[in-house]
Amino acid sequence: MASCEKKYTILLLSAPIGSGHKLAAQALEQSFALADNVQVVHGSIFDFFPGSIGNAFLRFYLWVLSYCPWLYELAYKWGNRQSGSLWLRNFINGTLAGLAQDFIVRTNPDAVIATHATPAGIMAIYKKKFKPDLLLGAVVTDYTVHKWWLCEGVDVYFAASENLRAQFEGTDAEVLPTGIPVRRQFYQAYDRQELRRKFNWTEQDIVCLLMGGGEGLLPMESIVKAFHGYLPQNLKIIAVAGHNEILQHRLEIFKEIPLTVYGFTDDVPELLLAADIVVTKAGGLTAAETLIAGCDYIIYKPLPGQETGNAVYLEQYCGAQVAGSPQEVKTMVCRYADVDSQVRLLQRQQRSLKYGKPGAAEEISNYILKNLKNK
Numbered sequence: 001m002a003s004c005e006k007k008y009t010i011l012l013l014s015a016p017i018g019s020g021h022k023l024a025a026q027a028l029e030q031s032f033a034l035a036d037n038v039q040v041v042h043g044s045i046f047d048f049f050p051g052s053i054g055n056a057f058l059r060f061y062l063w064v065l066s067y068c069p070w071l072y073e074l075a076y077k078w079g080n081r082q083s084g085s086l087w088l089r090n091f092i093n094g095t096l097a098g099l100a101q102d103f104i105v106r107t108n109p110d111a112v113i114a115t116h117a118t119p120a121g122i123m124a125i126y127k128k129k130f131k132p133d134l135l136l137g138a139v140v141t142d143y144t145v146h147k148w149w150l151c152e153g154v155d156v157y158f159a160a161s162e163n164l165r166a167q168f169e170g171t172d173a174e175v176l177p178t179g180i181p182v183r184r185q186f187y188q189a190y191d192r193q194e195l196r197r198k199f200n201w202t203e204q205d206i207v208c209l210l211m212g213g214g215e216g217l218l219p220m221e222s223i224v225k226a227f228h229g230y231l232p233q234n235l236k237i238i239a240v241a242g243h244n245e246i247l248q249h250r251l252e253i254f255k256e257i258p259l260t261v262y263g264f265t266d267d268v269p270e271l272l273l274a275a276d277i278v279v280t281k282a283g284g285l286t287a288a289e290t291l292i293a294g295c296d297y298i299i300y301k302p303l304p305g306q307e308t309g310n311a312v313y314l315e316q317y318c319g320a321q322v323a324g325s326p327q328e329v330k331t332m333v334c335r336y337a338d339v340d341s342q343v344r345l346l347q348r349q350q351r352s353l354k355y356g357k358p359g360a361a362e363e364i365s366n367y368i369l370k371n372l373k374n375k
Helices: 020-032 051-067 069-079 086-107 117-130 162-168 192-198 220-225 245-252 268-274 284-293 306-317 326-337 341-355 360-373
Strands: 008-014 038-044 111-114 135-139 156-158 174-176 206-211 235-240 260-262 277-280 296-300 321-323
Touching: 008 020, 008 086, 008 117, 008 360, 020 038, 020 284, 020 360, 038 086, 051 069, 086 117, 111 117, 111 360, 117 135, 135 360, 156 360, 162 306, 174 360, 192 268, 206 220, 206 268, 206 326, 220 235, 220 245, 220 326, 235 268, 245 260, 268 284, 277 284, 277 326, 284 296, 284 306, 284 341, 296 306, 296 326, 296 341, 306 321, 321 326
Parallel strands: 008 038, 008 111, 111 135, 135 156, 156 174, 206 235, 206 277, 235 260, 277 296, 296 321
Antiparallel strands: none
């Protein structure tokens, strides 16, 4: 007998500014895939205008982060003031809402989940003008909440932590501290010894993983050089350069200490779950993945803006350490290497249980489906 259960279309709307927003959407898609009555559609705000414009914007964004981070900090702080910048936010969102209309009409979603502040604002305006009964959720993919997230029309915000609730002050939306959704590969059952054998690591090895996100935005060469002349016994340094081919090449010809280098790889979940220490930036998705794994977490020089806010939160509430120089990274790694191996393993398990939120994607998808059924 054919099922009479209503079929729902869920639009996951992100922005390709950093990889985290898209990865959060992918995690939600994995969870929605467990339901037979759901069709998931991925969308990006870059779908609403010519690709050349989006590519130019991304190049400029990465250039600013690499060479003029103070400019990004200035824009972030100005945008996060109580007043003064919302006119620009509303102008941008209103313009893009008009450009998005054809795409949204074709998709005809029953619910939209935005994983970036701009698509959340776009859909809030679209909902008010064209589809007031649309269920609109927003997944805040950081451990701080920028004021551009707070838009009239969002029904529910999914936050990284209960401690962030005060930052949603002024919105009538429901706030649920689900955690940041991560892909199932980061919390599925695994055999750590088997993973370490896969990468030719022994149980005695202390594995330090250097990651700079998809664009490799971490000065790995300088960090590795800090260990020249003294490398703790059994320490292995693994560098993941992502799409940064120049960085990958420079690391591959590095001969001063033993080093294993990866470019872009699908093995990041397994590398993270098998490693002991992670040195990385303070991106929200990377933080959520690292907390689930339970690794000793070292944040290197967070970029101004949301990364700085993330680092403050993660250091205060989640046991992360913040390093301001390669020498500080070396000191923290060496301190960790001096801890007894059994104590390190116990600490890892405790961190994972206390700070990790592996059920975030399922909690979000269950909430959305329950509310759609009750409409």
